[in-house]
Amino acid sequence: MIEHAASAMRRWLPALAFGVACGVQAAPPAADPLAWLNRAVQASRNASYAGTYVHTNGDRTSTVRVTHVMVGGEEHERIEPLDGPPHEIVRRNDEMFCYFPDAKTVRLDRRINAQFFPSILRGAPESLAASYAMSLGKTERVLGYDCQWINLEPKDAMRYAQRLCAEVGTGLVVRAKSLNSLQQVIEQYTFTELRLGNQVARSDAKSIFQARVKRWTTDAQPRDEARTVDTGWMVEKLPRGFRKVIEIKRSFPGRAVPVSQLIFTDGIASLSVFIEPMGTPARTAEASSEEGTTTFYARPMGDQLVTVLGEVPLAAARQVGQSVARRP
Amino acid sequence: MKQEISSLMDGELAPSEAEQAIRACCASEEQLESWHLYHVIGDSMRGHAPRTLERSLAFRASLQNEPAMIARPKRVLESTFARISLAAAASVATLGIVGWIGSQGGTPAGVPMAAKSSAIQPVAATATAPRAKAPAFDMREYEVAHRQVPRPDIYTVSNNKALAPGK
Numbered sequence A: 001m002i003e004h005a006a007s008a009m010r011r012w013l014p015a016l017a018f019g020v021a022c023g024v025q026a027a028p029p030a031a032d033p034l035a036w037l038n039r040a041v042q043a044s045r046n047a048s049y050a051g052t053y054v055h056t057n058g059d060r061t062s063t064v065r066v067t068h069v070m071v072g073g074e075e076h077e078r079i080e081p082l083d084g085p086p087h088e089i090v091r092r093n094d095e096m097f098c099y100f101p102d103a104k105t106v107r108l109d110r111r112i113n114a115q116f117f118p119s120i121l122r123g124a125p126e127s128l129a130a131s132y133a134m135s136l137g138k139t140e141r142v143l144g145y146d147c148q149w150i151n152l153e154p155k156d157a158m159r160y161a162q163r164l165c166a167e168v169g170t171g172l173v174v175r176a177k178s179l180n181s182l183q184q185v186i187e188q189y190t191f192t193e194l195r196l197g198n199q200v201a202r203s204d205a206k207s208i209f210q211a212r213v214k215r216w217t218t219d220a221q222p223r224d225e226a227r228t229v230d231t232g233w234m235v236e237k238l239p240r241g242f243r244k245v246i247e248i249k250r251s252f253p254g255r256a257v258p259v260s261q262l263i264f265t266d267g268i269a270s271l272s273v274f275i276e277p278m279g280t281p282a283r284t285a286e287a288s289s290e291e292g293t294t295t296f297y298a299r300p301m302g303d304q305l306v307t308v309l310g311e312v313p314l315a316a317a318r319q320v321g322q323s324v325a326r327r328p
Numbered sequence B: 001m002k003q004e005i006s007s008l009m010d011g012e013l014a015p016s017e018a019e020q021a022i023r024a025c026c027a028s029e030e031q032l033e034s035w036h037l038y039h040v041i042g043d044s045m046r047g048h049a050p051r052t053l054e055r056s057l058a059f060r061a062s063l064q065n066e067p068a069m070i071a072r073p074k075r076v077l078e079s080t081f082a083r084i085s086l087a088a089a090a091s092v093a094t095l096g097i098v099g100w101i102g103s104q105g106g107t108p109a110g111v112p113m114a115a116k117s118s119a120i121q122p123v124a125a126t127a128t129a130p131r132a133k134a135p136a137f138d139m140r141e142y143e144v145a146h147r148q149v150p151r152p153d154i155y156t157v158s159n160n161k162a163l164a165p166g167k
Helices: A002-024 A033-046 A125-130 A221-225 A314-322 B002-009 B015-025 B029-045 B056-063 B080-104 B110-120 B124-131 B139-147 B152-162
Strands: A049-057 A060-071 A074-081 A088-092 A095-100 A105-110 A132-142 A145-154 A161-167 A173-179 A185-196 A217-219 A233-235 A243-250 A259-265 A270-277 A287-291 A294-301 A304-310 A324-326
Touching: A033 A060, A033 A125, A033 A132, A033 A145, A033 A161, A033 A173, A105 A221, A125 A132, A132 A161, A145 A173, A221 A243, A233 A259, A233 A270, A259 B139, A270 A314, A270 B139, A287 A314, A294 A314, A294 B139, A304 A314, A304 B139, A314 A324, B002 B015
Parallel strands: A105 A217
Antiparallel strands: A049 A060, A049 A185, A060 A074, A074 A088, A088 A095, A095 A105, A132 A145, A145 A161, A161 A173, A173 A185, A233 A324, A243 A259, A259 A270, A270 A304, A287 A294, A294 A304
């Protein structure tokens, strides 16, 4: 018996020594998915990175160049979609400047729901535990970097599964996939080229269009609208894990009155609920569509029109859309 | 049941489900109608002239109960998505055909065109046209408001109205 215990100890000693040796190094965290997610959030804020990523959502594909630097505790980011008419978004913390050189217009907005890969988590990763079972997947070489896959399995049918691939050194997410219930990839972000750390210059995050037009017309209306107001509306049957981010009124083109918008998130997926007076002629039927993770659902509700748009399955959008009610 | 018939035709059902659907599909006049309707839709979407439309009266009547869908028809086989998008495609093609019946006076050549165009564009215009009611949904403006990433094309339009030139 004693002999047996001794031999077991001999077998385990090297493993123990190895564990201690690993523990001495602060990063990367060994086997805690939450720690990896926290690193990913930190990296998307604090790391310097520049690269090009491809975003595929259903049939839609777009290529985006992104540069991100941290200067004096402020996040500076430049996002330049490379498809379609030229434009760019320059972000300083939550202030967004959208430059449209063709219209010679810069639009100022306050970031509420805008998410730019590789920053894809909203709020503290701890909140994800209510909605997803987290685990670590394999490690893999991606874009020449060693990466750790983090798996988020939905706990119900109200959201999609997520697979995040974090670069081991910084924790930055370099690839992200959303899967439907049949484990098919329906949305994907992936860098095709990525530079990290001191390979990135601060000037890279500045607008390339700003100098091109002498006089920019400034449209700051969206920023003024991005303030919390009481819309008088609520969602009675919010899917588990979702919380309200903000409640605002936004003007829409061609609408006489502002549209109420309520934004909800479960920490990674988000959805917006829009309520507006029914236009004429009135809509009488429900409508819905799904493309990639983007789901659209609309229904008439008395003299109001309710529209839900978000990165959730139709079941979730419908449940939300059908339980909109006046706040008592 | 209509969903099952639609799925059956796309070979998405398991053998046991398929058997059930086949049994049910000809059990009533209504199911027969759906069976016929989906074949007409399938034909027109593949660019063939549809089979005879002698059932067209009931066919038109059944359209009143079809929800107006605005999805782009798409096929992702063996997924729940396929079922939804297929249902959407069916509605779209259906309404496309109605438009054709009304406007072309029964020339089969119009059918593939109607089906094809509705497959490419957001279909709300086609879908709502026969009802001559609410205009097409513009999903983009909701998407822009949700993601806060204005697209230059729609932004420019609204901006020209909102701002005086040369300001």
